[in-house]
Amino acid sequence: MSAWAAVAFALCLFARPCCALPPATAVATPEKVILDTDIADDIDDAYALALLASAPNVKLLGVTTAFGETGKRAQVAAKLLAALGRSDVSVFAGRKGGSAIGRQYQWARRFRSPALKSGDAALFLKTQIDQAPGQITLVGIGPLMNLGDLLTRYPEVKPKIRRIVLMGGAVYAGYNNQAPAVPEWNISRDPAAARIVFTSGVPLVMAGLEVTTTLHLDAERQKRIFADGTAGTDALAALTNLWGGGTPTLFDVAAVAYALGHRFCDEERDHVVVDDSGLTRITDGPPNVTVLVHPHPDLFLDWYVSILRTQIPGDKA
Secondary structure, eight states, X not given: OOHHHHHHHHHHTTSOGGGOOOOGGGGSSOEXXXXXXXXXXXXXXXXXXXXXXXXXXXXXXXXXXXXXXXXXXXXXXXXHHHHTTOTTSOEEEOOOOSOOOOGGGGGGTTOOXXXXXXXXXXXXXXXXXXXXXXXXXXXEOSOSHHHHHHHHHOGGGGGGOOEEEEEOOOSSOOXXXXXXXXXXXXXXXXXXXXXXXXXXXSOEEEEOHHHHTTOBOOHHHHHHHHTTOOHHHHHHHHHHHHHOOSSXXXXXXXXXXXXXXXXXXXXXXXXXXXXXXXXXXXXXXXXXXXXEXXXXXXXXXXXXXXXXXXXXXXXXX
């Protein structure tokens, strides 16, 4: 049994049946994934990329960056990938906007790499989907302008996308994990793009605020990760320090974990619409979204720390 399987099996012994990982045979074929991220504002994108880039049985086809200074975000993503031993993964900057990047960019401001590509992010997504129809999961953990551009410019790819897994939206709770729901950041930055994604007909999974706001990576769990002293964990420590926001909430990690097969919550099928403010609401109609609900935070966080420490390469301190 692999280290991944052993840790997951041990943790899921204590979870409800709905949280169990699928059998090992279900993940024997590498999962093809592309990550779309607004890395370098909040810190959870970095923790999500670390999980995805180091996961076994996953073929990370590339990373695209969204929102604001996308070229600088690409530098952060590429440098983190290099620290994780994944300089083979190409990074494409999406459509540039006017919002400034956060302080994490200081860590990567001088970084250059052949992995940083000058091509168009939406065209890269289309090309990869055309080459592997029905096989690619798109994981969106930032505002949805890149995915909106893809589906608008190349609508013929819609039936070729296996699924889209998003961190975004809220239908039951706000950032305080209490009702009512509020417009969530990723959706509200570009409601029009989000509406394109939600009405695309592509199989869609939504990890919203009701399933992510309790995933707090406390100081003790951070220490367990950082104490390994590998290039990858040192990079996470440096980025967390520059972020400086206190205790990280692993919003984006939830979407990546689900895409990798870790069922840490319940799910339900709903018809979800996006209004002009970016609020996502359940309304009458045929289900178009799998909404994740009722998380198990401690089980999730212990799984994340254990699996990340197992996966990230390098000699442990």
